[in-house]
Amino acid sequence: MNETLAKYIPEHAVAPVFELIVQNHVHLKIVNERVTRHGDYRRAVSGKHEITVNANLNAYKFLITLVHEIAHLVAFEKFGRTIKPHGQEWKYCFQRLMIPFIRPEIFPNQLLPLLAKHFKNPTASSDTDARLALALKYFDKPNDKNFVFDIPIGSVFRIHNGKVFKKGNLRVKRYECTEVTSGRIFLFNPNAEVELLKP
Numbered sequence: 710m711n712e713t714l715a716k717y718i719p720e721h722a723v724a725p726v727f728e729l730i731v732q733n734h735v736h737l738k739i740v741n742e743r744v745t746r747h748g749d750y751r752r753a754v755s756g757k758h759e760i761t762v763n764a765n766l767n768a769y770k771f772l773i774t775l776v777h778e779i780a781h782l783v784a785f786e787k788f789g790r791t792i793k794p795h796g797q798e799w800k801y802c803f804q805r806l807m808i809p810f811i812r813p814e815i816f817p818n819q820l821l822p823l824l825a826k827h828f829k830n831p832t833a834s835s836d837t838d839a840r841l842a843l844a845l846k847y848f849d850k851p852n853d854k855n856f857v858f859d860i861p862i863g864s865v866f867r868i869h870n871g872k873v874f875k876k877g878n879l880r881v882k883r884y885e886c887t888e889v890t891s892g893r894i895f896l897f898n899p900n901a902e903v904e905l906l907k908p
Contacts, residue, residue: 713739717764718772721814726772729779729806733786737775739764744869747834748774750781758782767848769816773835776806795833803831820844839882842900857884858899865889866903873906 710730714723717739730737736753738761747770748762760778762771780803781794788798810816811824823841836842846856857876860866864876866886874895877885883896897903 710737717762717766717768718775719768719815722772722810725809726775729776733779733782734758735760735779735782737762741765748778750778752782752785767845767850769820769848770835770845772810772815773807773845776810777803777835780806800831804828807831817848836898836900839898839900846900846902854902855905856899857886857897857901857903860903860905865906865908867906868901868903874903 711723711727714726718726729735734757736757736759738759740761740763742763742765746763747766748760750758750760753759760775760782762774762778766774780799783806784792784799784802787802792798807824807828811821811828813821816824820841823838823844827835827838827841832838835845843856855866857866860876862876862878865873866876867873873889874886874897875889876897877887877894879885879899880896883898885894886897887894
């Protein structure tokens with residue numbers, strides 16, 4: 710298990726993560742990319758705790774996602790199954806589990822202040838914390854994707870499901886983009902990864 714973990718998370722996180730997995734009787738599955746989620750926790754009918762994490766995540770995002778899912782398990786065990794999935798109990802557990810990892814042996818210096826700020830009040834997804842999400846993306850493997858905030862207004866782009874949009878103006882925190890075929894307006898997170906289409 711340690712050898713497998715070492716392929717996906719920073720070296721100094723392997724032993725403490727392995728301990729968390731053993732301690733909480735986690736059955737960890739590393740799966741192909743799912744566009745809608747980075748990870749998932751479910752309690753199987755057998756009572757087994759199953760956690761899945763996407764294999765394509767960079768080491769830092771993988772670690773945060775895995776601890777996020779273990780926090781669900783710990784929160785349900787500690788506070789009962791009726792709590793909100795990302796309520797105060799989960800936030801408390803996620804903070805407690807994550808704080809020991811927020812150190813320079815595990816995360817690069819440029820991520821540490823952003824992580825410290827994020828974990829004062831963690832959100833349901835690190836993707837909704839725009840500054841942290843962008844900082845984490847710089848550690849992804851290079852690909853042909855662009856970020857919505859990075860492309861000029863009026864640009865046409867395609868998303869993962871093949872739909873094509875035209876970028877509009879920023880409205881508070883998201884960009885208004887028009888779906889080319891229907892003319893409907895959709896709001897896009899500035900950090901959404903898209904494929905820029907040539908004019």
